[in-house]
Amino acid sequence: MTYEPVLLANVEEKDSHTLAVYEAGGGYRGLRRALKEMSPGDVVELVEQSGLRGRGGAGFPTGMKWSFLPKKHPGPIYFCVNADESEPGTFVNRVQMELDPHQILEGTILSCYATRAQTAYVYLRYEYPLCRKRMQAAIDECCAAGYLGSNVLGSDFSLDVYIHVGAGAYVCGEETGLIESIEGRRAWPRIKPPFPAVEGLFRKPTVVNNVETLACVKHIVDRGAGWFRSMGTPPEPNNPRDPGSFGPKLFGLSGHVNRPGCYEAPLGISVGQLIEQFGGGVWKGRKAKAAVLGGLSTGVVAVSEFDTPLDFAAPMRVGCLGLGTGGVVVLDETYSMVDFLHNSCRFFAHESCGQCTPCREGTYWALQMMERIKAGRGRLRDLDLLLEIGESIGIMPGTTICGLADGAAWPIKTALSKFRDEFEDFIMQTNPDGYMETEPVEALVGV
Amino acid sequence: MNVLDAEVRKNIESCLGRYPTKQAATLPALHLVNDRLGYVPPKAVVEIAELLELAPAQVQDTLGFYEFFKQDKPQGKYRLWVCRSIGCAARGGEELLEYLCDKLNVRPGETTADGRVTLEYAECLGACELAPAILVNDTLYGNMTVEKIDELIHTWR
Incomplete structure (x- = not known):
């Protein structure tokens, strides 16, 4: 059975980013209907029923997140669109905002209606200049057409949307880092609780949702919760904490495949299916060695694990952090896992915001060790030290404020547990005289 | 002599209506200055702080955190x-x-x-x-x- 894309349905149209084309394809009809026929509470309930989970990486149920807002709050309530897509291997939000910005805006308007927010900020990374242009043009078109501003489509509901451009910091994708950044400060994540729903932007109740999540909201309002739940993976029967993985998902496929790109499939497609059906297989007639499963933070799967379904629960069964963003980066048999892990450690050391010592120092130590290993001065015991760092930094071991360090740890843990032989061989071959050394050695510095 | 010209000042002020606090206009202001001058020199930090009713240290703290902005000399064309x-x-x-x-x-x-x-x-x-x-x-x-x-x-x- 072929799957008919929904999130990407418009992107092939000429001028798909314009209001005229979006409306011609049925755009904003759902909003029109919802404003007439549904209360904000109805929209929240519908999204809860759909089982929609956030597409930005953590997979938190969207309707539940909204339901944490205080009832009967006098306002203002703020809404933030997280368009700071910076996770290595992830680019689907860029494609959505460039080619179908109105889909994101309709989802935003519906979500603000549901949460009674009257101001929304789109936190957009500066690396996406075309998104900025297209999103701003779409906002302007909406204001002129009455979809934004005072009394949206003649209703009591009013909404302003502003773009807030970032300036190159991965940690701004963390929702409280994002909030701090909008407030004009360094993006140091906040200690939680209080969670943003209670005290967020400008100390007011705030919802932060990912771009793709909002696109899903638009389609849930259009097509119903039943449609959304007709796709995906039901909850694991033995795991009471798994609410299931429903709906369509965008997957960013890149690395060593013949046809890298942004593809849409129901949650639950396997890594291997994605590579074969959409990516046209591994490039240059080679075999795959591994793949980043869903953005760098989630870690890697070995080729023997390519049958892993891409849903919210299955990646954990193969030692990965989770589904993440759905950014799959394929690495072929010639690519060195030492290079992979060095690249990963360098990224996280560079992006650690410096607030929590275990992350600031831990990511840096990990990088120093990988620099040393790559330079041919590695020791076998470095691998255990790396694992020790991987086990001790992050919000899961409880040593940091946000999840950035967990994201740094998963590539270390998965690469070393799945490719330990390759690391040991590399160290013994490049440092034949010193690989057993136990004396402290000087650090090689460089981020 | 101010380093921020009238147009940049006007553009910064036009951002203020989007936010309930003046400090929230810090990133937009830094972008506007970096776009105009190619960097954000210390004198611009002081002037932005005046416009936003902040201490220069508050602006500098934010400026230094974000890699995009140049501080020492202007970026190339x-x-x-x-x-x-x-x-x-x-x-x-x-x-x-x-x-x-x-x-x-x-x-x-x-x-x-x-x-x-x-x-x-x-x-x-x-x-x-x-x-x-x-x-x-x-x-x-x-x-x-x-x-x-x-x-x-x-x-x-």
Whole structure:
């Protein structure tokens, strides 16, 4: 059975980013209907029923997140669109905002209606200049057409949307880092609780949702919760904490495949299916060695694990952090896992915001060790030290404020547990005289 | 003599209505100044602070956190970001960056002696399907090769 894309349905149209084309394809009809026929509470309930989970990486149920807002709050309530897509291997939000910005805006308007927010900020990374242009043009078109501003489509509901451009910091994708950044400060994540729903932007109740999540909201309002739940993976029967993985998902496929790109499939497609059906297989007639499963933070799967379904629960069964963003980066048999892990450690050391010592120092130590290993001065015991760092930094071991360090740890843990032989061989071959050394050695510095 | 001209000041002030606090206009203000001057010198920090009714240290604290802004000297006419994250690294991004360091005779973060090009590495440009990707000012280029980069730079004046 072929799957008919929904999130990407418009992107092939000429001028798909314009209001005229979006409306011609049925755009904003759902909003029109919802404003007439549904209360904000109805929209929240519908999204809860759909089982929609956030597409930005953590997979938190969207309707539940909204339901944490205080009832009967006098306002203002703020809404933030997280368009700071910076996770290595992830680019689907860029494609959505460039080619179908109105889909994101309709989802935003519906979500603000549901949460009674009257101001929304789109936190957009500066690396996406075309998104900025297209999103701003779409906002302007909406204001002129009455979809934004005072009394949206003649209703009591009013909404302003502003773009807030970032300036190159991965940690701004963390929702409280994002909030701090909008407030004009360094993006140091906040200690939680209080969670943003209670005290967020400008100390007011705030919802932060990912771009793709909002696109899903638009389609849930259009097509119903039943449609959304007709796709995906039901909850694991033995795991009471798994609410299931429903709906369509965008997957960013890149690395060593013949046809890298942004593809849409129901949650639950396997890594291997994605590579074969959409990516046209591994490039240059080679075999795959591994793949980043869903953005760098989630870690890697070995080729023997390519049958892993891409849903919210299955990646954990193969030692990965989770589904993440759905950014799959394929690495072929010639690519060195030492290079992979060095690249990963360098990224996280560079992006650690410096607030929590275990992350600031831990990511840096990990990088120093990988620099040393790559330079041919590695020791076998470095691998255990790396694992020790991987086990001790992050919000899961409880040593940091946000999840950035967990994201740094998963590539270390998965690469070393799945490719330990390759690391040991590399160290013994490049440092034949010193690989057993136990004396402290000087650090090689460089981020 | 002010470093921020009337137009930049006007543009900063026009951002204020979007936010309930003046401090929230810090990032927009820094962008406007960096776009205009090519960097945000200490004197501009003081002037932004005056406009936003903040201490200069508050503006400097924010400025120093974000890698995009230049502080010491203006960026070149062309700011060239080469992605070095895993998607691009797997398809030659790091080699491209090395090539450009040699060709332009600068390290990442530096500007060529003629002030034309500032070379930067980027952490994931979010264009992994176009790897290796580069961003030049506001334009993204994908599937780059040494030859394509040479051609591109050749057209810059």
